[in-house]
Amino acid sequence: MSHDKKQAALDEILRSSGVDVRKCMRCGKCTATCPAFDEMEYHPHQFVYMVEKGEIEKLAASPSIFKCLSCFACMERCPRQVEPAKLIEAVRLSVIREKGANHLKPEQVPALLDEDLPQQAITSAFRKYSK
């Protein structure tokens, strides 16, 4: 990706999320609190740092963005109001807005349901798929 394109992708994420990544003091409380930690390749604090470094492409390519439950624990507990969940949501949206780039199709969802899946996860799962 060219430098300009990289910058454009970064600007778009920052704009659409409204997050100021520079506020992060790297305490890791977001990651400490994340219920989906084990599923993730990159963790919430890494999200913030990667966005700060402009590594949007790497993030967008990671399945981690679809592992986030959107439980907002990281946002609630972040002492610096960085709101990692908003970043994750922004990156996710940037991916699924690409035509046909849905991670899953709605019809694939029922098959993936199991009894232990929390209701919140199901609801938030639907938020991740385009209409």
Place this chain on the structure above:
Amino acid sequence: MQDVKEFRPKIVAFCCNWCSYAGADLAGSSRLAYPADVKIIRVPCSCRVNPLFILRAFQRGADGVIMAGCHPGDCHYTSGNYFARRRMTLLFSMLDYLGIERERTRVEWISAAEGAKFSKTMNEFAATVAALGENKRLEDLRCKK
């Protein structure tokens, strides 16, 4: 060709004793030049600057008036520059409302350590005012020779 005399603006700078006047001293001891058109009046604090003084300067022939004080939060008297800031905000807004060139007035916060900023600010301001030309809109013809 006739030699047209270059316009030299008259500029009055109100400087607070604790920060900006000291900043001007530093500019001086660092030999950082700014136009001789700028003349400084020392006041204890920017909050001592009465809008009357600013209008008075224009009346008496000033082409530009600048007020310099401590950075907000650094006032020697804790809050003076905050009050000064509100007063000047309103005064400048009113001058602009009356159609008087807003570039003729300026407020700048200059600390005792900012000799370079003092010199830069005065150079800039003098250039801006020189570009505007003579103050006509707030002049008092009786005070002109």
Place this chain on the structure above:
Amino acid sequence: MQEMMKKRATELLADGTCDRVLGWAVGDFVYDQTPALFRTEEELQKGFVYNGFSAANLSKYLVKECRAGGKIAVFLKPCDTYSFNQLMAEHRIKREMIYVIGIACDGKADVEKLKEQGIDGITDIKESGDSYVVSTIYGDKTVKKAEVLAERCVACKSRKHMVYDELIGEEGEVIADSGRFDMVEKLEAMTPDERYLFWRGELSRCIRCNACRNVCPACTCEQCIFDNPRSGVSQKAAANSFEENMFHIIRAFHVAGRCTDCGECSRVCPENIPLHLLNRKFIKDVNTFYGDYQAGEDPAAKPPLGRYEKNDIEPGEAGGVKA
């Protein structure tokens, strides 16, 4: 309304609530009313008047009256109560000496507007519903009240009294969308050159009669700096354009954050200079820069120039038309 007010005034005098009532006295042509003190029922019956032309803001007289002692009842229109509060806030009047009778107001007529309609030789004016029937030596004419409503009342900011001991008539509301800043905005939208010409055109007519200052309920200085030879800026006449500007800028600045926007300055200007536009500019600026504030709304509120925020707008950012 007038009769109700007369009745209450008479009662208040009789029961000792007050020893004098400040109201308006009849003139020769209905519209030329003079603020007056009424001390007896007889005086009230003979001279008390209240109608669409009772325009004067009586609050400022209370400064003088409080010094005279006794207890004063005063009739205040909604806009006058703002001035009253401001005078209270500045310790210029003593609340305990004053009995405030709030009176409902649906706007005052401007006799100049009547005359602009070509009505001359007025001998009498009668209210009739939403109209005035004007008798003149050239015959009767009827005009709609709305057409001759004073400019300040067209953009009335509040029909609600900020203070009263009793109320006559129905209480109104604060009018949020009064449009009182429309003209200020129009001026702001002009180029500086246009604004300069506009204000030169207006202020050059100033004859420095001090009517604006002397009627202003915010201008209650023991001695105005412009009258004080020791101030170094005293003036008796606007000798040139600078002095015209100087007087009005400084006056506006001195009442900034204190002006209750009662509009008396413009009402009394013999040269019809729209002086309220200067004060409104400051009111608007204060609202924009420091949050909504109307002097006289709350006598306990800290005035905008008597407080600050650490992140206030910088003069350089605010000097322009738009923040």
Place this chain on the structure above:
Amino acid sequence: MKKLSSAKLNEFFAAIAASRALYLPVDNSRGKAEYKKWEAGVEMSRALNTVRSAKDFFFPQTENLMEFKMEGKKVEVVDTRSEAEDFVIFGVRACDAASFKILDSVYLTDPVDSYYKTRREHGVVVTLACGKPAETCFCGVFGIDAANPEGDVTAWETEGGLMLRANTEKGEALLEATAALLEEGDEAAVQAAQAKTREILKKLPLSDLSTEGLGVGKTAELFDRPEWKTLSEACLGCGTCTFVCPTCQCYDVRDFDTGNGIKRFRCWDSCMYSDFTLMAHGNSRNSQVERFRQRFMHKLVYYPDRSGGTFGCVGCGRCLSRCPISMNIVKVMKTMGGKN
């Protein structure tokens, strides 16, 4: 009697303005009449009268008297008077025309005020008879005839045009100079116009105002009347009445420090001001009652005392319409004079 057809009015103005400044009432941005210098395209106002009176031409609000130039420790006195230029004021009403006589009686009697005198000598006054007086008019009370004003030239508006009559040499010279545009006028048209005006004058609400009980020799009787207190109670102490008044003649002499010297000038003063005639010991009139009384006693008693009965008011009505609190000489006359 000369006649100027309506069509030639502008030509007439142009002819006068060709040789000297011509001032006439013009509507300003607020629709109010004020005297402006005529130039092509300027329309005369239809208003009954100007906001400020015509006295400004002879007795301007501010006027430089002299100058002191300073250079270091040297002081030089400079006479700043320059030869005044000729001018014509057109459209002066009867009241204002009468006011000039009052001003003259002050400024042209010994010691003569040279500043005033020069202006007076250089000005030609063309008066215009009133056609539609207002309710605030009461010039008749003081023997002024709005239908037959004084002045160097008197003009009447009639259907056929303007009728002009020269009353003085200066007036005759003016009509002489513009003779090419004028034709012989008809007295009858003037009389008709006058009759019409006089009919209206009779109907004015203040037409029955009386000067009885006022005037010469009434000082002792009126000075301590208790009504002064109630009348002045609402007075704001502003200078509006004095500054719009055609007969108020008081001034203050002030010095303005320019930084290079002093400009000594005079400017209108108002007896309503707290610092009027301020002296080293303080003010001679300490309260507004006294100042208020001074103004009206001057107009209604002191001046008549000194001028053989002529009142110091011409009934123009400006103070009636301009006073911020609608207190005025008529209310004073009604309270202090008449039946009392």
Place this chain on the structure above:
Amino acid sequence: MQRIGVFICHCGTNIAATVDVKAVAEALGREPGVVFSTDYQYMCSESGQTLMRDAIREHKLTGVVVCSCSPRMHETTFRKAAEKEGLNPYMVEIANIREQVSWIHKDVAEATEKAIILGRAAIAKVHLNKPLKAGESPVTKRALVIGGGIAGIQTALDIAEAGFEVDIVEKEPTIGGKMAQIDKTFPTLDCAACILTPKMVDVAQNEKIKIFSYSEVESVKGFVGNFKVAIRKKARYVDEEKCTGCGICTEKCPQKKVPNEFNMGLDTRRAIYIPFAQAVPKVATIDANYCTMMKTGKCGVCQKLCGAGAIDYKQQDTIVEREYGAIVAATGFNPMKPTQYNELGYATCEDVVTSLELERLMNAAGPTAGTLLRPSDKKHPHTIVFVQCVGSRCDAENEKGKPYCSKICCMYTAKHAMLIREKYPDTEVYVFYIDVRTPGKNFDEFYRRAVEQYGVHYVKGQVGKVVEENGVLKVQASDLLSGEQLHIDADLVVLATAVEPDKSARSIATMLTASMDTNDFFTEAHAKLRPVESPTAGIFLSGVCQGPKDIPETVSQASAAAAKVIGLLAKDKLTCNPCVAESDEMLCNGCSSCEKVCPYGAITYTDKEFRGPNRTTLIRRVASVNPAVCQGCGACTVACPSGAMDLKGFSNRQIMAEVDAICKM
């Protein structure tokens, strides 16, 4: 007309090389009022000053203008010289023709012209100068210290040592403050009580010090040197003079179930109590909220038992009025209660404690007599997790926490970890940190010892969740360096919560008209150069009330504040800056505009009688400025619409005269 002398300094060649000093002297000599004008090589030298003094004498000068370097350099020099010759020092003005002219301009003609103009402005000002005399106000030679913690104690002792009287007002029944609750101190690990209690005894025994314990400041009036303070002595229902502190009442009181605040509520005390054994004053206090006698009128055990007859159930609050010359705020801090952090379980799990609670759990005089037992089951904890920065270093928008670093937590946590590992080597200790901040003498060495010598597990990361399951605290945390999420079964979790200023500080600041920052810490007069003074004259700051700090820093600041107080009290009279505001009562409207912008509370209003017109009198509200309090900023002069308020030495007329001279065409 003044008789002004003008002196142009060459400053060697500093000025003379760029400014034609002779031409300046000549031009200024022509100005009105100037009777003498000369130039000289070095005006500030002894001979230059002599030249000036001779001229003052010979030419009977009433005013002096020196055109030289910045007034910030030599204004005082020249004013002193003039004063020696009998001229009022404030009749001397400086035109700065070095920093503002010769050093920044190259063109001689231009520089000379500017020097002349600046000289003219100074002359114009001197024409309007008036001799000013610094006012004087007496100093009450007694200080008040608000707060009896280590800061207040140290300040009081130092002031008393210098021979001045000091009062300490402490709202609790005893002095000692937070330090009394602490077990050991870092980085030396000595016992806090061992070093604090002797100081408390010193205070009690010092004849110069008077302790108002269980008392609060009710109101403060006056100004520097002359404060009048009302102190409310809260009723403790025990006569302080009679009580011997024998403690029988505190043992026999039947009401045993009162949470013991000294032990952070970890155990209970009686309704009549002495907070701890070494309390000063050692006097019992009845807690009226719990006392059966006070609540029901039935009991009276303590009264019956008290041999000294000190119990007085009818005691009332009393107000004591005292005068002081200086006041020291030493109001201290409290650790934040972290109940807002649900995820950390403080509100729900008994075994999640704050660091100060841990201090009590480790203290020999604490509820467990010094054996570390966890609150829930009184068992030894084997795995302990420490969480740093709880409520500190939060974003300004964050409502739960504070934006500042609490400064002491890193060090005391290292201390705790070390002490635990020392005493209970079988305990695993984890410390979750964001940064470990150890700037201080022997501080980093201390921390490294905790890691290297004591094997404390320092983990870069934060704890996300603490949940109790069957008596085990399940701790979920991040280890950012390994990228792992840790799950630790802990027995005890210790939260290093933010320090916050004591709640009483805000109202005290208001009474003192001392400014505070948004976090309710007192603001210092200058962050660098006047760190122990409030901008309000006569108010000094000691300890954490000014900002987070540890014990040695607190003690240093306490002594520094004491030194400032001593400096003030050592004076018999205070000389005030004569360039202060002054209100012209004839012009004053009494509108209070000036008062609202005065940072020092120097303006007060009185109703005064004036002569009205025609032999009447009228009473008007007018402002007056206390010259001892006014610092001369001039904010009031602009707020005043009538021009009644003016500033001496920088009057409206003077400044306008300078403007005129500078702008003159």
